[in-house]
Amino acid sequence: MEGRPRLPSYGTTRNSEYQYGVSRDYAISSLVVPNSEHIDLSKHSTEKIIELSPNKRYAKLNCILGKGAYKVVYKALDREEGYEVAWNGCQTSKAEYMELNDEIEILKRVRHPNIINFHDCWYNNTEIVFITELMTSGTLREYIHKLQILNLKIIKRWSRQILKGLLYLHSHVPPIIHRDIKCDNIFINGAHGEVKIGDLGIAKMKKGKNYTVIGTPEFMAPEMYDEKGYSEKVDVYAFGMCLLEMVTGEYPYSECKNAAQVYKKVTSGIKxxxxxxVTEPQVLDIINNCLLPENERWSVQQLLETPFLLAEPEVLLLSTNDQKNHLTMQVVFKGMDRLSVKFEFNVDTDTAEDVVNEMIEEQVIPERYQQLITSEINRILRELNKYAPGTEDGKDDSHHIWKRETAMEKELAAADDRALEAERRAFILEQQLAEKERKLENEKMIFSNSAAALVEQDIPSTQVLKKSSYNDIREELTAEEPYSFREDISNDRPIEDLVRDVCINSNRNIDKANEWIQRLKGQDIMTVGDLRELHDEDWNGLGLTVLACRLLKNTLYGKS
Structure with a gap:
């Protein structure tokens, strides 16, 4: 790889002016009013299509997102899917382009929610063009400086997403080594905290040991400077440096004045x-384990299983009988790719310790959560006993018992009403769906023909994509009859229950429900309460269609 051009980067080096994933506001400010604190979007000229890809699918716009010595990144449109992408142009020769085939093949195979998507690539005269996913809020490093002080919740969420992306790369056979992990090469969708790894231009498949010295000195593991080769654990070392920057807000080895000083400290084992x-013990432990010598350094999987990065489970009381001795509880693993665990508890015959041990033996829950879940169940039992009939507290606070029973009765009644309503609407929806699908196909055909005709006439892209996608058309066709239910829904209710109710009520199959559940859990939405905490702008980042968001909102809040 030495002496050859890098593939167009997703990020920026420490001192480079080139930035790939910049936000729209940043791009406009650098083009129109670079010295102003305020950006007047109304003065920005209309975007126009200036070039099409060889297959006519991608349209480059006259909007530059970033520039470097050899690279220019434009905003572009995917005319087939109807969304914005990045058009990356890198000056190179045909011979050098042919040498990049291995890296290009890697990019084509990589598909993960926490890695920036690569769409297409071709050679055009004197440059190689890459079409990639467009991120909206710039790099993680920029975001760190924007927020200034990060809380541990944000750091935990970002770290999990970065490590999930690395785990995907390292799980390939042979593993894919990124080789330049740093906060400048990690990108943010700020509306909902989505983190993605970029700059895979120097990634390599591990075939034995790698020997090429490439990367950013402050983030390069000591073995990358040796001639003995290195493995995928160089990415773990670099992640440790990223975590250090997230916690402190400082660039690693900022005390050094040049790369030679950094090299001397790294190879000497000076941190x-x-x-x-770093004052948080769990974070400090993770960083130190990332910076260990290669043969002692932890793997990505080990990091994900540390107490700091594992989401602590929560135990919820779902229902109880009149005597308060038969309970239904649920363990919710928030932030993890797991299903919630619902179980029955008999106060007269069961103990928290016995129930938890049984779930561990059945491999329903991991053993490492034994003490935490046991204490949570005992906490719920103490709360119930406090207001149980016949106790002194229960006599004095009988209104608490009445309040809890009333809430449970309302929840059960609401569930019954939803079931009856779903059955009543099922037949009606079957008839409506056939008619709407016919309308939808007609609108889709009209939209496709209109878009193609307008592009040929070089009409501004804002007019070409008046309807940004197939889903927008579907939203218009169904907007007049949203599936709205006004019953109270508990914040503790698992998100999968809500989604399945919505899908049943809107005549969608179980596959669609599972798809929505997977997307929501991927954003750490585990309960109805998590969904209600979202702001309006956060809904756009859930990865759901406009119609899906509308159906969920209608169920939560009723028809507006």
């Missing part, structure tokens, strides 16, 4: 000075 500023 960055800012490591002394």
């Amino acid at each position: 960055p000075e800012c490591l002394d500023k």
